[in-house]
Amino acid sequence: MALxxxxxxxxxxxxxxxxxxxxxxxxxxxxxxSNNQPAFADCLSDLLKT
Structure with a gap:
């Protein structure tokens, strides 16, 4: 949960x-x-694919 x-x-x-x-x-x-978001996907909430 903390993660x-x-x-x-x-x-x-x-x-x-x-x-x-x-x-x-x-x-x-x-x-x-916007380009940085995929590079940090492991520590962000799930990104939506559009």
Whole structure:
């Protein structure tokens, strides 16, 4: 359970960072943030495949 809580916390922090990157409107910020997500998939909550 503690591992799931940690992964969910990391996922929420990641979503917050991505939201902040998108709000800037600058793809130079949001694209690298989006590309980093798969690299850290082992410590994030499950990512949705689109």
């Amino acid at each position: 799931q809580v940690l992964r969910n916390s990391n996922g929420l922090s990641n979503m917050t960072g991505m939201t902040m990157a998108v709000v800037t409107g600058d793809e130079a910020i949001s694209t690298p943030m």
